[in-house]
Amino acid sequence: MAAVDIPAKHDLAHGHDDHDHDHDHRQSFIRKYIFSEDHKIIAKQYLFTGLFWAVVGVSMSLIFRLQLGFPKMNMDFLKPILGGWIEEGKLNPEFYLALVTMHGTIMVFFVLTAGLSGTFSNFLIPLQVGARDMASGFMNMLSYWFFFLSSVLMFTSLFIETGPAAGGWVIYPPLSALPQAMLGSGLGMTLWLVSMALFIISQLLGGVNYVTTVINLRTPGMSFSRLPLTIWSFFFTAVIGLLSFPVLFSAALLLIFDRTFGTSFYLSDIYIAGEALPQNGGSPLLFQHLFWFLGHPEVYIVLLPALGITSEIIATNSRKPIFGYRAMIGSMMAITVLSFLVWAHHMFVSGLNPFLGSIFMFLTLIIAVPSAVKAFNYITTLWREILYSRRPCCSQ
Amino acid sequence: MTNIILGVGIVLILIILVMIFRVQSLISIVRGAPRSRETTSNKVNAALWVVLLVLGSVAIIWSSWVAAEYFLPDASSEHGPKTDDLFWITMGITGAVFFATHILLFYFPYKYQFRENRKASFYPDNNRLEVIWTVVPAIVLTLLVLSGWKVWRDITSDAPEQAMEVELVGKQFNWLVRYPGVKQAELGKKKAELGNFNYRLIDASNEVGIDLTDENSFDDFMPREVHLVKGKPVLLKIRGRDVLHSVFLPQFRVKMDAVPGMPTKFWFTPTHTTKEMREQLGNPNFNFELACTEVCGRGHFSMRNLVIVETQEEFDAWAAKQQSWLATHRDYLSKVPANLQQKALQIIGPGEGDNAPASDSTAAPAPDAAAVAPATNPIKMVSNSSK
Ligand SMILES: [Cu+2]
Ligand SMILES: [Cu+2]
Numbered sequence A: 001m002a003a004v005d006i007p008a009k010h011d012l013a014h015g016h017d018d019h020d021h022d023h024d025h026r027q028s029f030i031r032k033y034i035f036s037e038d039h040k041i042i043a044k045q046y047l048f049t050g051l052f053w054a055v056v057g058v059s060m061s062l063i064f065r066l067q068l069g070f071p072k073m074n075m076d077f078l079k080p081i082l083g084g085w086i087e088e089g090k091l092n093p094e095f096y097l098a099l100v101t102m103h104g105t106i107m108v109f110f111v112l113t114a115g116l117s118g119t120f121s122n123f124l125i126p127l128q129v130g131a132r133d134m135a136s137g138f139m140n141m142l143s144y145w146f147f148f149l150s151s152v153l154m155f156t157s158l159f160i161e162t163g164p165a166a167g168g169w170v171i172y173p174p175l176s177a178l179p180q181a182m183l184g185s186g187l188g189m190t191l192w193l194v195s196m197a198l199f200i201i202s203q204l205l206g207g208v209n210y211v212t213t214v215i216n217l218r219t220p221g222m223s224f225s226r227l228p229l230t231i232w233s234f235f236f237t238a239v240i241g242l243l244s245f246p247v248l249f250s251a252a253l254l255l256i257f258d259r260t261f262g263t264s265f266y267l268s269d270i271y272i273a274g275e276a277l278p279q280n281g282g283s284p285l286l287f288q289h290l291f292w293f294l295g296h297p298e299v300y301i302v303l304l305p306a307l308g309i310t311s312e313i314i315a316t317n318s319r320k321p322i323f324g325y326r327a328m329i330g331s332m333m334a335i336t337v338l339s340f341l342v343w344a345h346h347m348f349v350s351g352l353n354p355f356l357g358s359i360f361m362f363l364t365l366i367i368a369v370p371s372a373v374k375a376f377n378y379i380t381t382l383w384r385e386i387l388y389s390r391r392p393c394c395s396q
Numbered sequence B: 001m002t003n004i005i006l007g008v009g010i011v012l013i014l015i016i017l018v019m020i021f022r023v024q025s026l027i028s029i030v031r032g033a034p035r036s037r038e039t040t041s042n043k044v045n046a047a048l049w050v051v052l053l054v055l056g057s058v059a060i061i062w063s064s065w066v067a068a069e070y071f072l073p074d075a076s077s078e079h080g081p082k083t084d085d086l087f088w089i090t091m092g093i094t095g096a097v098f099f100a101t102h103i104l105l106f107y108f109p110y111k112y113q114f115r116e117n118r119k120a121s122f123y124p125d126n127n128r129l130e131v132i133w134t135v136v137p138a139i140v141l142t143l144l145v146l147s148g149w150k151v152w153r154d155i156t157s158d159a160p161e162q163a164m165e166v167e168l169v170g171k172q173f174n175w176l177v178r179y180p181g182v183k184q185a186e187l188g189k190k191k192a193e194l195g196n197f198n199y200r201l202i203d204a205s206n207e208v209g210i211d212l213t214d215e216n217s218f219d220d221f222m223p224r225e226v227h228l229v230k231g232k233p234v235l236l237k238i239r240g241r242d243v244l245h246s247v248f249l250p251q252f253r254v255k256m257d258a259v260p261g262m263p264t265k266f267w268f269t270p271t272h273t274t275k276e277m278r279e280q281l282g283n284p285n286f287n288f289e290l291a292c293t294e295v296c297g298r299g300h301f302s303m304r305n306l307v308i309v310e311t312q313e314e315f316d317a318w319a320a321k322q323q324s325w326l327a328t329h330r331d332y333l334s335k336v337p338a339n340l341q342q343k344a345l346q347i348i349g350p351g352e353g354d355n356a357p358a359s360d361s362t363a364a365p366a367p368d369a370a371a372v373a374p375a376t377n378p379i380k381m382v383s384n385s386s387k
Helices: A029-034 A039-069 A076-085 A093-129 A137-159 A187-216 A229-260 A284-318 A325-338 A354-366 A368-382 B002-030 B040-070 B080-111 B127-156 B215-219 B274-281 B312-321 B330-335 B338-348 B367-372
Strands: B164-171 B174-178 B226-229 B234-240 B245-249 B254-258 B264-268 B288-292 B304-310
Touching: A039 A093, A039 A137, A093 A137, A093 A187, A093 A229, A093 A284, A137 A187, A187 A229, A229 A284, A229 A325, A284 A325, A284 A368, A325 A368, A354 A368, A354 B127, A368 B080, A368 B127, B002 B040, B040 B080, B080 B127, B164 B226, B164 B245, B164 B254, B174 B304, B215 B338, B226 B312, B234 B245, B234 B254, B254 B264, B274 B304, B304 B312, B330 B338
Parallel strands: B164 B234, B226 B304
Antiparallel strands: B164 B174, B234 B264, B245 B254, B245 B288, B288 B304
């Protein structure tokens, strides 16, 4: 619907910067740069939010790695930033875990999912398929602002008294379900769950847009067999996200139920803080299954865009077409399918039935085959090329 | 500190090199030299691919070398060498492919750098090549899967009949250990068994929720550390009390989660006693370790316990000294149903007030029990090796 609203003068055939005077009506600053429906602006919003999170996430990892690598080091110099979380020159153990948890969450979701797909899919899909903008500029805008809201909540959780979520980025219950189990399982965990729920909504809005745009808005002549490999990779990434993020959403929802309404989806036979809990019959393994059903495909949500971009850069700078274009698409398709069939390799020693374990071991090794094909194709592309080694953009 | 200065120095030198290089190219432009499309920039970048390859390889090898002491310790269980072999075979194959592909990936950009007189070869497709490098990795991986399957099946098979049982209960933040007692066997029971448990019975003293309506529980004892016997299979029965924990015995290559509400198990056979390991490693302070390897809260980093592997004789002597849990918590006798009171008393012996003698009285667990069987033969599973 909103594709119509977009000033049609974003003519991509000559995508120069001097198109401002073409506009029928002047957009207000807010409409143009903040609540923008323009895919390029949204891409930049994703980029800068992602970069912000990257800085936050990396600083966290520096802090906890200092503690890990030099256990005897006096960390008092961090007091100005961390205040009471430094106890006798050491990181408070729960805050250490909180840093690890937030670092994982931020890097995997906010930087490598939103920052990567959000930036490059938004920027490149319309440009490379020859569309004027995304299928729905409005949904695209919503997607960014849900991500923004989710970022605000997650950032807020860093400053509350009991600290942010601290049960690991996989937030396994019962640890994450029981506020009495650790400080971070209190308000910090609640904020984590709400923030992730908003994040998932953002990813779904974005994903629907990417898929729809690639399928419907290709310019005449841009058949699927001519689509750049970048677009193919963004397309598969969006498909994976659309199919797996809802499962994490349901896992988070059930966890919220367990935390607030006393249900026992994940809880059973627990004695904690001097009290036997009434919950019975739930299974922590259920959560692990649901979590890793997203968690493993997430690996490929991170990897595929990078592979797509690599393919394009190598081919362009080599002055020759990529070797095995169809094989490249085929291997990405195989990765997409297989990525949904390997999740339990994260659960070999979780108490999972050993027979199931052996099935997942088989599927896990098989998924290495399409990845290997891609590497060999890169090598062959590089063979006897004439390479211009330079930055992919902005060089002479 | 010197490292930091060194690092800063290296970075500065690199920056200076880049600046010199930039100045040179600017000068050449000012001089109006004929503009070649073979720019210095491209040549330098091409060479940097090889530099990166060499530096990267050196870094990988050096860091693995330095960190070797943090790799897994020597295996001390029967299945340990098997999983280690699998690991190193996989590492060898994937490592070889890793280096081969990366050498090509980095060398080609250097070798085929831009030259005025050369054109890129148009080579968009070769189905036979694609088939080869799909099928060959598939075959190699299948072989790896098959060898892995065999080992996995052996490790996860049912424990042998004569395995001794030990219960490990993970709680915030230590491991509780429970052994089936020695007295039941003396009273003619075929195999020492752990008593039932129920999490609702847990309190400050009854930390694992021993169910005293089950007569098997009367002689269960709960030592501080884990004692195992060299060469004897042991079946770990693992439970979680509050949140997820994970049993990690690095030297025995054992890892299994402790899940609240879902008991898990793992069996293995130790192959070295603690004493042997101390001699082998030349470290008189060496100890086998039981650690927690699932984030479980504030005290996770310090959640560990000792494991002592000894000979059958040493183990028997130690087990005979252990007081059963009920004997040291006589006030819980009231939880024993009336029809079993007699039996419980027979097993734990008559009390001398509320404070039963601690384990210092070696040879006198209970006079009447000692009359039934010699104290040196406490557990049925022990009887084949000691008399
Ligand atoms: Cu995975
Ligand atoms: Cu732990």
